[in-house]
Amino acid sequence: MPKDWYEWHDLYNTEPKLQQRLEIVREYIAYSLNASPDGAIRIVSVCAGDGRDLLGTLKNHPRAKDVSARLVEINSNLVERGRATIEFLGLAKQIEFINGDATLATNYVGAVPADIVIVCGVFGNLAQEAELNRLLDNLSFLSKPGAFVIWTRGHSNGITYSDNVRKILSASGFEEVNFKLTATGDMGVGLHRYRGENLAAPKEQQLFVFSGIPSKAR
Numbered sequence: 224m225p226k227d228w229y230e231w232h233d234l235y236n237t238e239p240k241l242q243q244r245l246e247i248v249r250e251y252i253a254y255s256l257n258a259s260p261d262g263a264i265r266i267v268s269v270c271a272g273d274g275r276d277l278l279g280t281l282k283n284h285p286r287a288k289d290v291s292a293r294l295v296e297i298n299s300n301l302v303e304r305g306r307a308t309i310e311f312l313g314l315a316k317q318i319e320f321i322n323g324d325a326t327l328a329t330n331y332v333g334a335v336p337a338d339i340v341i342v343c344g345v346f347g348n349l350a351q352e353a354e355l356n357r358l359l360d361n362l363s364f365l366s367k368p369g370a371f372v373i374w375t376r377g378h379s380n381g382i383t384y385s386d387n388v389r390k391i392l393s394a395s396g397f398e399e400v401n402f403k404l405t406a407t408g409d410m411g412v413g414l415h416r417y418r419g420e421n422l423a424a425p426k427e428q429q430l431f432v433f434s435g436i437p438s439k440a441r
């Protein structure tokens with residue numbers, strides 16, 4: 224059992240579910256970059272971990288030069304590792320890795336509205352459905368109209384939680400572009416487009432509450 228979120232990332236080395244999820248997330252990021260009109264592409268990643276999904280995609284992507292991104296992550300060791308990757312890829316002028324609280328609107332000021340919003344490993348760490356609704360509602364601050372939103376949601380105890388996420392997303396004005404289950408069958412990965420308006424100021428400063436713990440991560 225991982226004791227913290229840094230250790231949780233070691234599971235990427237051994238767990239097929241996480242490896243397959245990462246592959247699909249990178250595929251969706253590449254798709255979103257390819258589908259973006261010419262010119263600048265703004266990206267934010269909420270609870271970014273070490274940023275391996277975005278950074279691993281930009282490494283070989285022809286639109287990397289158009290990207291400006293802000294990744295927000297609370298674990299300083301993960302941020303340090305992500306920053307080292309950014310340096311290594313020569314992307315330091317374009318990509319900021321903030322060591323801070325991703326649930327607070329202030330940490331996105333200056334980086335939004337974004338064209339691509341990455342919320343991977345977040346929905347399963349919200350206490351209840353009301354919290355998911357709150358986060359989706361607050362995406363109106365982070366997202367441009369038409370923004371791509373990439374998300375994941377694990378299943379457990381035979382409950383296909385991603386079905387409910389998809390229902391809530393479509394009821395909240397998000398259009399599904401793609402959805403896949405990992406080959407392991409227990410992790411959903413979705414790509415939606417935000418069809419609402421952008422709000423220049425957040426409805427509330429606290430966008431959501433992240434209540435998950437690494438030993439029980441879903």
Ligand SMILES: C[S@@+](CC[C@H](N)C(=O)[O-])C[C@H]1O[C@@H](n2cnc3c(N)ncnc32)[C@H](O)[C@@H]1O
Binds near residue numbers: 228272273295345
């Ligand atoms: C399940 S992991 C997902 C990491 C990454 N998005 C991925 O998919 O590999 C959840 C991450 O959220 C981070 N986290 C938890 N609470 C946070 C907060 N309030 N602000 C920023 N990051 C947070 C953890 O440190 C952890 O890296």
